[in-house]
Amino acid sequence: MSSKLPVVLLLTAVLMASVAVSTIPASNALIQRDYSYLNDNHLTVRTGNTKVCGDHLCAPGEWDKLQASLNSAQFGNGTKSTTTTTPSASTSTASNMCTLVKNALADANADATVTQTVLSKLGC
Secondary structure, three states: OOOOHHHHHHHHHHHHHHHHHHHOOOOOOOOOOOOOOOOOOOEEOOOOOEEEEOOEEOOOOHHHHHHHHHHHHHHHHHOOOOOOOOHHHHHHHHHHHHHHHHHHHHHOOOOHHHHHHHHHHHOO
16 A cells, blocks of 8 residues: 555645636747837836836926937938048038037036036037
């Protein structure tokens, strides 16, 4: 009788494990994004879905002004730059970028420390 006990326990454990595996649903961490909601704006529901501009809540009209300034800075005000290999051209492009970023931050009423930090990280 004692020689059959380990076999019975092993079979019981195998059967219980197979029942658990077949009845417990598998979790899936790879869930496809729901594209029915495409609005990725930074919002806070603290005061009725107010938009966030940097480290403060946006004033009326500030969000649109900030977006226009950022788009203008990213596109270089719609002008196409010609690529040359002279160092002076890269210096003028860098200073132009610094000016655009500085103006965009000024238009967005960014804090002076934030502006200084951004410009220093850009090497301006």
